[in-house]
Amino acid sequence: MHIGTKGDYGVRALIDLAMYGGEGPVQRAEIARRQHIPESYLDHLLAQLRRDGFVRSTRGPGGGHQLTRPPEEICLLHVLESLEGSLAPMPCLEDDDSGEPHSVCAQQWVWREIYDDMRARLAAVSLADLAARERERLRSTVASYSI
């Protein structure tokens, strides 16, 4: 359940696309510069996001990346699970298709509640929400510089 640079950078990249991707593809280099992400690393994150259908890329001059769906329809939960893998705080909570019961650890029930609550909250946040917050943050930062 730890969010590292993958989750942080990856989400920021998507927010960037939500904010600046209105008029066609946005280039990797541009995202990297704006979001202060090493470009060669961003590569991997975009590849993952493309594999999971969040972005579409086009090559060649004028190419770049864009969201496949409107930002209102992309939720933070799915993005983070794509980038970071399972967010389960302990192995015994990992989503398990095998049907076998995982070993029960003493604290499981508390963590189950925490995990469910967490996923619900993350599912309720869309890229559009995040982009709106980011716009607001940028506005107030610029304002404080100009005083």
Added chain:
Amino acid sequence: MHIGTKGDYGVRALIDLAMYGGEGPVQRAEIARRQHIPESYLDHLLAQLRRDGFVRSTRGPGGGHQLTRPPEEICLLHVLESLEGSLAPMPCLEDDDSGEPHSVCAQQWVWREIYDDMRARLAAVSLADLAARERERLRSTVASYSI
């Protein structure tokens, strides 16, 4: 915020002390056997728990480990923070004594809420609660074997 073997084993060791520690110290080897924990590893966990005042140890024959306080007064949150370090899901949420503002990441506010909720839930669970659950679990396991 990931709970590894440290947190799992360590909590189980404390539950063991809560359950079997009524009549004097419990030995490392005994805990290790009952809870299926490598004894030499349990060592380190008990050392940490002693440093943070959860258990007291006595050496020599008849020695062992015991809780310093009644299990009702020990909460899961503090135990896990002792064993695993900060449970913050992202670095920017780490409790910060320096007063400097951490870099703001876009998702911070959601995670702040999740983190606070998590800590509240963990703080509401005592070792006594966990021990009660464990007793119940053992009872039902034995019952299912005897059928």
Added chain:
DNA sequence: ATGATCTTGACCAAGTTAGTCGTGAATTAG
């Protein structure tokens, strides 16, 4: 003293994280 028991620190293998780099493939401009 002796043996039981905890204490401490050094050490280690395997896995994860956070990248870098190089080569190649697609697309477009000229």
Added chain:
DNA sequence: CTAATTCACGACTAACTTGGTCAAGATCAT
């Protein structure tokens, strides 16, 4: 057609974390 632009993908790496093991020593009851 060719060159320039941009993404695609896999190999490689250094540093750190995890989950331990092990040996030497400190204490204490008897």
